[in-house]
Amino acid sequence: MAFSFNHQIRFNNSHEFNNPFGRERSSFNDTMRANLIQFVRKIQAINIQFTCFDFDQFDFSGLTETDFVYCDPPYLISLGTYNDGKRGFTGWSEMQECKLLKILENLHQRHIRFALSNVLQHKGKENDILTNWANANNYLKTNYLRADYSNSNYQPSVCEKNASVEVLITNYEIEKPKTLFD
Ligand SMILES: C[S@@+](CC[C@H](N)C(=O)[O-])C[C@H]1O[C@@H](n2cnc3c(N)ncnc32)[C@H](O)[C@@H]1O
Incomplete structure:
Protein backbone atom coordinates (compact mmCIF):
# COMPACT_ATOMS: atom_id res chain seq x y z
CA MET A 1 0.00 0.00 0.00
CA GLN A 49 -11.15 -4.12 18.99
CA PHE A 50 -11.15 -4.18 15.20
CA THR A 51 -13.66 -6.25 13.29
CA CYS A 52 -13.88 -6.86 9.58
CA PHE A 53 -17.21 -7.95 8.18
CA ASP A 54 -20.36 -6.68 6.55
CA PHE A 55 -21.96 -3.80 8.48
CA ASP A 56 -25.21 -5.70 8.84
CA GLN A 57 -23.35 -8.48 10.68
CA PHE A 58 -22.12 -6.04 13.30
CA ASP A 59 -23.77 -6.46 16.69
CA PHE A 60 -25.07 -3.02 17.70
CA SER A 61 -27.15 -4.45 20.54
CA GLY A 62 -24.47 -3.90 23.20
CA LEU A 63 -24.19 -0.15 22.54
CA THR A 64 -25.62 2.34 25.03
CA GLU A 65 -26.35 6.08 25.18
CA THR A 66 -22.69 6.82 25.93
CA ASP A 67 -21.55 5.28 22.64
CA PHE A 68 -21.09 7.01 19.31
CA VAL A 69 -21.42 5.44 15.86
CA TYR A 70 -19.63 6.93 12.86
CA CYS A 71 -20.45 5.52 9.42
CA ASP A 72 -18.41 6.22 6.30
CA PRO A 73 -20.05 3.89 3.77
CA PRO A 74 -19.51 3.80 0.00
CA TYR A 75 -21.47 6.50 -1.79
CA LEU A 76 -24.49 5.17 -3.66
CA ILE A 77 -24.06 7.69 -6.50
CA SER A 78 -20.32 7.40 -7.06
CA LEU A 79 -18.11 4.50 -7.98
CA GLY A 80 -15.17 3.28 -5.92
CA THR A 81 -13.10 0.14 -6.29
CA TYR A 82 -14.84 -1.05 -3.10
CA ASN A 83 -18.44 -0.60 -4.28
CA ASP A 84 -18.57 -1.70 -7.90
CA GLY A 85 -19.78 -5.19 -6.93
CA LYS A 86 -16.64 -6.81 -8.35
CA ARG A 87 -13.35 -7.95 -6.87
CA GLY A 88 -15.07 -10.34 -4.47
CA PHE A 89 -17.00 -7.61 -2.64
CA THR A 90 -20.78 -7.41 -2.43
CA GLY A 91 -20.96 -3.89 -3.81
CA TRP A 92 -23.21 -1.09 -2.60
CA SER A 93 -26.74 -0.73 -3.90
CA GLU A 94 -30.05 0.78 -2.75
CA MET A 95 -30.55 -2.33 -0.63
CA GLN A 96 -27.39 -1.72 1.46
CA GLU A 97 -28.16 2.00 1.64
CA CYS A 98 -31.68 1.40 3.04
CA LYS A 99 -30.45 -1.27 5.45
CA LEU A 100 -27.88 1.13 6.89
CA LEU A 101 -30.44 3.93 7.29
CA LYS A 102 -32.75 1.52 9.18
CA ILE A 103 -29.87 0.64 11.52
CA LEU A 104 -29.27 4.35 12.17
CA GLU A 105 -32.99 4.92 12.86
CA ASN A 106 -32.85 2.11 15.38
CA LEU A 107 -29.79 3.66 17.05
CA HIS A 108 -31.64 6.95 17.35
CA GLN A 109 -34.61 5.26 19.00
CA ARG A 110 -32.13 3.88 21.54
CA HIS A 111 -30.68 7.40 22.13
CA ILE A 112 -27.32 6.53 20.60
CA ARG A 113 -25.66 9.36 18.72
CA PHE A 114 -24.39 8.81 15.19
CA ALA A 115 -22.79 10.63 12.26
CA LEU A 116 -22.98 9.54 8.64
CA SER A 117 -20.63 10.86 5.92
CA ASN A 118 -22.00 10.99 2.40
CA VAL A 119 -22.70 13.03 -0.72
CA LEU A 120 -26.20 14.25 -1.67
CA GLN A 121 -25.11 15.16 -5.21
CA HIS A 122 -22.20 14.02 -7.31
CA LYS A 123 -21.45 14.61 -11.00
CA GLY A 124 -25.03 15.51 -11.80
CA LYS A 125 -26.51 12.59 -9.86
CA GLU A 126 -28.61 12.91 -6.71
CA ASN A 127 -29.03 10.51 -3.85
CA ASP A 128 -32.81 10.74 -3.49
CA ILE A 129 -32.99 7.98 -0.88
CA LEU A 130 -30.66 9.86 1.44
CA THR A 131 -32.10 13.31 0.73
CA ASN A 132 -35.66 12.09 1.38
CA TRP A 133 -34.56 10.31 4.55
CA ALA A 134 -32.77 13.42 5.86
CA ASN A 135 -35.85 15.56 5.12
CA ALA A 136 -38.41 13.10 6.47
CA ASN A 137 -36.85 12.69 9.93
CA ASN A 138 -36.78 15.97 11.76
CA TYR A 139 -34.26 14.79 14.36
CA LEU A 140 -31.63 14.61 11.61
CA LYS A 141 -29.23 17.50 10.99
CA THR A 142 -27.60 17.86 7.60
CA ASN A 143 -24.21 19.53 8.05
CA TYR A 144 -22.71 20.73 4.79
CA LEU A 145 -18.97 20.61 4.40
CA ARG A 146 -19.05 23.81 2.32
CA ALA A 147 -20.95 26.91 3.45
CA ASP A 148 -22.29 27.79 0.01
CA TYR A 149 -24.09 24.44 -0.18
CA SER A 150 -25.95 24.86 3.10
CA ASN A 151 -28.94 26.45 1.41
CA SER A 152 -31.39 23.60 0.88
CA ASN A 153 -32.31 25.05 -2.52
CA TYR A 154 -28.72 24.69 -3.60
CA GLN A 155 -28.31 23.96 -7.30
CA PRO A 156 -24.81 23.65 -8.73
CA SER A 157 -23.91 26.36 -11.22
CA VAL A 158 -23.10 25.31 -14.77
CA CYS A 159 -19.37 25.31 -14.11
CA GLU A 160 -19.92 23.44 -10.86
CA LYS A 161 -22.34 20.85 -12.12
CA ASN A 162 -19.81 18.13 -11.44
CA ALA A 163 -19.32 19.30 -7.87
CA SER A 164 -20.03 16.98 -4.97
CA VAL A 165 -22.31 18.15 -2.18
CA GLU A 166 -20.64 16.52 0.79
CA VAL A 167 -22.51 16.20 4.06
CA LEU A 168 -22.23 14.83 7.56
CA ILE A 169 -25.70 13.79 8.72
CA THR A 170 -26.05 13.61 12.50
CA ASN A 171 -28.87 12.89 14.93
CA TYR A 172 -27.67 15.68 17.22
CA GLU A 173 -26.79 19.34 16.84
CA ILE A 174 -23.13 19.94 16.07
CA GLU A 175 -22.03 22.69 18.40
CA LYS A 176 -20.38 25.32 16.33
CA PRO A 177 -19.53 24.91 12.72
CA LYS A 178 -22.64 24.37 10.60
CA THR A 179 -20.03 24.33 7.89
CA LEU A 180 -17.32 21.94 8.88
CA PHE A 181 -14.32 22.73 6.75
CA ASP A 182 -14.59 26.22 5.36
C1 LIG B 1 -15.85 5.73 1.86
S1 LIG B 1 -14.93 4.28 2.20
C2 LIG B 1 -14.46 4.51 3.87
C3 LIG B 1 -13.05 4.90 3.99
C4 LIG B 1 -12.53 4.92 5.43
N1 LIG B 1 -13.30 5.80 6.26
C5 LIG B 1 -11.09 5.34 5.41
O1 LIG B 1 -10.79 6.47 5.82
O2 LIG B 1 -10.26 4.56 4.97
C6 LIG B 1 -16.19 3.06 2.32
C7 LIG B 1 -15.71 1.74 2.93
O3 LIG B 1 -16.83 0.87 3.09
C8 LIG B 1 -16.40 -0.47 2.92
N2 LIG B 1 -17.59 -1.31 2.62
C9 LIG B 1 -18.17 -1.54 1.43
N3 LIG B 1 -19.25 -2.34 1.56
C10 LIG B 1 -19.33 -2.63 2.89
C11 LIG B 1 -20.23 -3.43 3.65
N4 LIG B 1 -21.25 -4.08 3.11
N5 LIG B 1 -20.02 -3.52 4.99
C12 LIG B 1 -18.97 -2.86 5.58
N6 LIG B 1 -18.10 -2.07 4.90
C13 LIG B 1 -18.28 -1.98 3.58
C14 LIG B 1 -15.39 -0.37 1.79
O4 LIG B 1 -14.49 -1.45 1.83
C15 LIG B 1 -14.70 0.97 2.08
O5 LIG B 1 -13.55 0.76 2.84
Missing part, protein backbone atom coordinates in the same frame (compact mmCIF):
# COMPACT_ATOMS: atom_id res chain seq x y z
CA ALA A 2 2.87 2.36 0.81
CA PHE A 3 4.19 2.15 -2.75
CA SER A 4 0.91 1.66 -4.63
CA PHE A 5 -0.78 4.26 -6.81
CA ASN A 6 -2.45 6.86 -4.57
CA HIS A 7 -1.71 4.52 -1.62
CA GLN A 8 -4.77 2.51 -2.57
CA ILE A 9 -5.66 -1.10 -1.92
CA ARG A 10 -7.41 -2.85 -4.80
CA PHE A 11 -8.01 -6.49 -5.67
CA ASN A 12 -9.00 -8.50 -8.70
CA ASN A 13 -11.82 -11.06 -8.69
CA SER A 14 -9.42 -13.68 -7.31
CA HIS A 15 -8.73 -11.40 -4.33
CA GLU A 16 -5.16 -10.78 -5.51
CA PHE A 17 -3.74 -7.34 -4.85
CA ASN A 18 -3.63 -5.55 -8.22
CA ASN A 19 -3.15 -1.84 -7.66
CA PRO A 20 -0.37 -0.45 -9.90
CA PHE A 21 2.95 0.85 -8.61
CA GLY A 22 2.76 4.54 -7.65
CA ARG A 23 5.93 5.50 -9.50
CA GLU A 24 7.29 8.86 -8.25
CA ARG A 25 4.09 9.38 -6.27
CA SER A 26 3.93 6.91 -3.44
CA SER A 27 6.64 5.71 -1.12
CA PHE A 28 7.27 4.60 2.41
CA ASN A 29 8.55 7.87 3.84
CA ASP A 30 9.45 9.33 7.23
CA THR A 31 6.01 10.86 7.75
CA MET A 32 4.28 7.57 7.07
CA ARG A 33 6.72 5.81 9.37
CA ALA A 34 6.10 8.32 12.20
CA ASN A 35 2.31 8.10 11.75
CA LEU A 36 2.43 4.32 11.76
CA ILE A 37 4.48 4.18 14.96
CA GLN A 38 2.18 6.70 16.65
CA PHE A 39 -0.89 4.72 15.54
CA VAL A 40 0.51 1.39 16.78
CA ARG A 41 1.47 2.90 20.14
CA LYS A 42 -2.01 4.33 20.53
CA ILE A 43 -3.88 1.13 19.74
CA GLN A 44 -1.62 -0.80 22.08
CA ALA A 45 -2.37 1.67 24.87
CA ILE A 46 -6.16 1.64 24.64
CA ASN A 47 -8.79 -1.05 24.80
CA ILE A 48 -9.80 -1.35 21.17
Whole structure:
Protein backbone atom coordinates (compact mmCIF):
# COMPACT_ATOMS: atom_id res chain seq x y z
CA MET A 1 0.00 0.00 0.00
CA ALA A 2 2.87 2.36 0.81
CA PHE A 3 4.19 2.15 -2.75
CA SER A 4 0.91 1.66 -4.63
CA PHE A 5 -0.78 4.26 -6.81
CA ASN A 6 -2.45 6.86 -4.57
CA HIS A 7 -1.71 4.52 -1.62
CA GLN A 8 -4.77 2.51 -2.57
CA ILE A 9 -5.66 -1.10 -1.92
CA ARG A 10 -7.41 -2.85 -4.80
CA PHE A 11 -8.01 -6.49 -5.67
CA ASN A 12 -9.00 -8.50 -8.70
CA ASN A 13 -11.82 -11.06 -8.69
CA SER A 14 -9.42 -13.68 -7.31
CA HIS A 15 -8.73 -11.40 -4.33
CA GLU A 16 -5.16 -10.78 -5.51
CA PHE A 17 -3.74 -7.34 -4.85
CA ASN A 18 -3.63 -5.55 -8.22
CA ASN A 19 -3.15 -1.84 -7.66
CA PRO A 20 -0.37 -0.45 -9.90
CA PHE A 21 2.95 0.85 -8.61
CA GLY A 22 2.76 4.54 -7.65
CA ARG A 23 5.93 5.50 -9.50
CA GLU A 24 7.29 8.86 -8.25
CA ARG A 25 4.09 9.38 -6.27
CA SER A 26 3.93 6.91 -3.44
CA SER A 27 6.64 5.71 -1.12
CA PHE A 28 7.27 4.60 2.41
CA ASN A 29 8.55 7.87 3.84
CA ASP A 30 9.45 9.33 7.23
CA THR A 31 6.01 10.86 7.75
CA MET A 32 4.28 7.57 7.07
CA ARG A 33 6.72 5.81 9.37
CA ALA A 34 6.10 8.32 12.20
CA ASN A 35 2.31 8.10 11.75
CA LEU A 36 2.43 4.32 11.76
CA ILE A 37 4.48 4.18 14.96
CA GLN A 38 2.18 6.70 16.65
CA PHE A 39 -0.89 4.72 15.54
CA VAL A 40 0.51 1.39 16.78
CA ARG A 41 1.47 2.90 20.14
CA LYS A 42 -2.01 4.33 20.53
CA ILE A 43 -3.88 1.13 19.74
CA GLN A 44 -1.62 -0.80 22.08
CA ALA A 45 -2.37 1.67 24.87
CA ILE A 46 -6.16 1.64 24.64
CA ASN A 47 -8.79 -1.05 24.80
CA ILE A 48 -9.80 -1.35 21.17
CA GLN A 49 -11.15 -4.12 18.99
CA PHE A 50 -11.15 -4.18 15.20
CA THR A 51 -13.66 -6.25 13.29
CA CYS A 52 -13.88 -6.86 9.58
CA PHE A 53 -17.21 -7.95 8.18
CA ASP A 54 -20.36 -6.68 6.55
CA PHE A 55 -21.96 -3.80 8.48
CA ASP A 56 -25.21 -5.70 8.84
CA GLN A 57 -23.35 -8.48 10.68
CA PHE A 58 -22.12 -6.04 13.30
CA ASP A 59 -23.77 -6.46 16.69
CA PHE A 60 -25.07 -3.02 17.70
CA SER A 61 -27.15 -4.45 20.54
CA GLY A 62 -24.47 -3.90 23.20
CA LEU A 63 -24.19 -0.15 22.54
CA THR A 64 -25.62 2.34 25.03
CA GLU A 65 -26.35 6.08 25.18
CA THR A 66 -22.69 6.82 25.93
CA ASP A 67 -21.55 5.28 22.64
CA PHE A 68 -21.09 7.01 19.31
CA VAL A 69 -21.42 5.44 15.86
CA TYR A 70 -19.63 6.93 12.86
CA CYS A 71 -20.45 5.52 9.42
CA ASP A 72 -18.41 6.22 6.30
CA PRO A 73 -20.05 3.89 3.77
CA PRO A 74 -19.51 3.80 0.00
CA TYR A 75 -21.47 6.50 -1.79
CA LEU A 76 -24.49 5.17 -3.66
CA ILE A 77 -24.06 7.69 -6.50
CA SER A 78 -20.32 7.40 -7.06
CA LEU A 79 -18.11 4.50 -7.98
CA GLY A 80 -15.17 3.28 -5.92
CA THR A 81 -13.10 0.14 -6.29
CA TYR A 82 -14.84 -1.05 -3.10
CA ASN A 83 -18.44 -0.60 -4.28
CA ASP A 84 -18.57 -1.70 -7.90
CA GLY A 85 -19.78 -5.19 -6.93
CA LYS A 86 -16.64 -6.81 -8.35
CA ARG A 87 -13.35 -7.95 -6.87
CA GLY A 88 -15.07 -10.34 -4.47
CA PHE A 89 -17.00 -7.61 -2.64
CA THR A 90 -20.78 -7.41 -2.43
CA GLY A 91 -20.96 -3.89 -3.81
CA TRP A 92 -23.21 -1.09 -2.60
CA SER A 93 -26.74 -0.73 -3.90
CA GLU A 94 -30.05 0.78 -2.75
CA MET A 95 -30.55 -2.33 -0.63
CA GLN A 96 -27.39 -1.72 1.46
CA GLU A 97 -28.16 2.00 1.64
CA CYS A 98 -31.68 1.40 3.04
CA LYS A 99 -30.45 -1.27 5.45
CA LEU A 100 -27.88 1.13 6.89
CA LEU A 101 -30.44 3.93 7.29
CA LYS A 102 -32.75 1.52 9.18
CA ILE A 103 -29.87 0.64 11.52
CA LEU A 104 -29.27 4.35 12.17
CA GLU A 105 -32.99 4.92 12.86
CA ASN A 106 -32.85 2.11 15.38
CA LEU A 107 -29.79 3.66 17.05
CA HIS A 108 -31.64 6.95 17.35
CA GLN A 109 -34.61 5.26 19.00
CA ARG A 110 -32.13 3.88 21.54
CA HIS A 111 -30.68 7.40 22.13
CA ILE A 112 -27.32 6.53 20.60
CA ARG A 113 -25.66 9.36 18.72
CA PHE A 114 -24.39 8.81 15.19
CA ALA A 115 -22.79 10.63 12.26
CA LEU A 116 -22.98 9.54 8.64
CA SER A 117 -20.63 10.86 5.92
CA ASN A 118 -22.00 10.99 2.40
CA VAL A 119 -22.70 13.03 -0.72
CA LEU A 120 -26.20 14.25 -1.67
CA GLN A 121 -25.11 15.16 -5.21
CA HIS A 122 -22.20 14.02 -7.31
CA LYS A 123 -21.45 14.61 -11.00
CA GLY A 124 -25.03 15.51 -11.80
CA LYS A 125 -26.51 12.59 -9.86
CA GLU A 126 -28.61 12.91 -6.71
CA ASN A 127 -29.03 10.51 -3.85
CA ASP A 128 -32.81 10.74 -3.49
CA ILE A 129 -32.99 7.98 -0.88
CA LEU A 130 -30.66 9.86 1.44
CA THR A 131 -32.10 13.31 0.73
CA ASN A 132 -35.66 12.09 1.38
CA TRP A 133 -34.56 10.31 4.55
CA ALA A 134 -32.77 13.42 5.86
CA ASN A 135 -35.85 15.56 5.12
CA ALA A 136 -38.41 13.10 6.47
CA ASN A 137 -36.85 12.69 9.93
CA ASN A 138 -36.78 15.97 11.76
CA TYR A 139 -34.26 14.79 14.36
CA LEU A 140 -31.63 14.61 11.61
CA LYS A 141 -29.23 17.50 10.99
CA THR A 142 -27.60 17.86 7.60
CA ASN A 143 -24.21 19.53 8.05
CA TYR A 144 -22.71 20.73 4.79
CA LEU A 145 -18.97 20.61 4.40
CA ARG A 146 -19.05 23.81 2.32
CA ALA A 147 -20.95 26.91 3.45
CA ASP A 148 -22.29 27.79 0.01
CA TYR A 149 -24.09 24.44 -0.18
CA SER A 150 -25.95 24.86 3.10
CA ASN A 151 -28.94 26.45 1.41
CA SER A 152 -31.39 23.60 0.88
CA ASN A 153 -32.31 25.05 -2.52
CA TYR A 154 -28.72 24.69 -3.60
CA GLN A 155 -28.31 23.96 -7.30
CA PRO A 156 -24.81 23.65 -8.73
CA SER A 157 -23.91 26.36 -11.22
CA VAL A 158 -23.10 25.31 -14.77
CA CYS A 159 -19.37 25.31 -14.11
CA GLU A 160 -19.92 23.44 -10.86
CA LYS A 161 -22.34 20.85 -12.12
CA ASN A 162 -19.81 18.13 -11.44
CA ALA A 163 -19.32 19.30 -7.87
CA SER A 164 -20.03 16.98 -4.97
CA VAL A 165 -22.31 18.15 -2.18
CA GLU A 166 -20.64 16.52 0.79
CA VAL A 167 -22.51 16.20 4.06
CA LEU A 168 -22.23 14.83 7.56
CA ILE A 169 -25.70 13.79 8.72
CA THR A 170 -26.05 13.61 12.50
CA ASN A 171 -28.87 12.89 14.93
CA TYR A 172 -27.67 15.68 17.22
CA GLU A 173 -26.79 19.34 16.84
CA ILE A 174 -23.13 19.94 16.07
CA GLU A 175 -22.03 22.69 18.40
CA LYS A 176 -20.38 25.32 16.33
CA PRO A 177 -19.53 24.91 12.72
CA LYS A 178 -22.64 24.37 10.60
CA THR A 179 -20.03 24.33 7.89
CA LEU A 180 -17.32 21.94 8.88
CA PHE A 181 -14.32 22.73 6.75
CA ASP A 182 -14.59 26.22 5.36
C1 LIG B 1 -15.85 5.73 1.86
S1 LIG B 1 -14.93 4.28 2.20
C2 LIG B 1 -14.46 4.51 3.87
C3 LIG B 1 -13.05 4.90 3.99
C4 LIG B 1 -12.53 4.92 5.43
N1 LIG B 1 -13.30 5.80 6.26
C5 LIG B 1 -11.09 5.34 5.41
O1 LIG B 1 -10.79 6.47 5.82
O2 LIG B 1 -10.26 4.56 4.97
C6 LIG B 1 -16.19 3.06 2.32
C7 LIG B 1 -15.71 1.74 2.93
O3 LIG B 1 -16.83 0.87 3.09
C8 LIG B 1 -16.40 -0.47 2.92
N2 LIG B 1 -17.59 -1.31 2.62
C9 LIG B 1 -18.17 -1.54 1.43
N3 LIG B 1 -19.25 -2.34 1.56
C10 LIG B 1 -19.33 -2.63 2.89
C11 LIG B 1 -20.23 -3.43 3.65
N4 LIG B 1 -21.25 -4.08 3.11
N5 LIG B 1 -20.02 -3.52 4.99
C12 LIG B 1 -18.97 -2.86 5.58
N6 LIG B 1 -18.10 -2.07 4.90
C13 LIG B 1 -18.28 -1.98 3.58
C14 LIG B 1 -15.39 -0.37 1.79
O4 LIG B 1 -14.49 -1.45 1.83
C15 LIG B 1 -14.70 0.97 2.08
O5 LIG B 1 -13.55 0.76 2.84
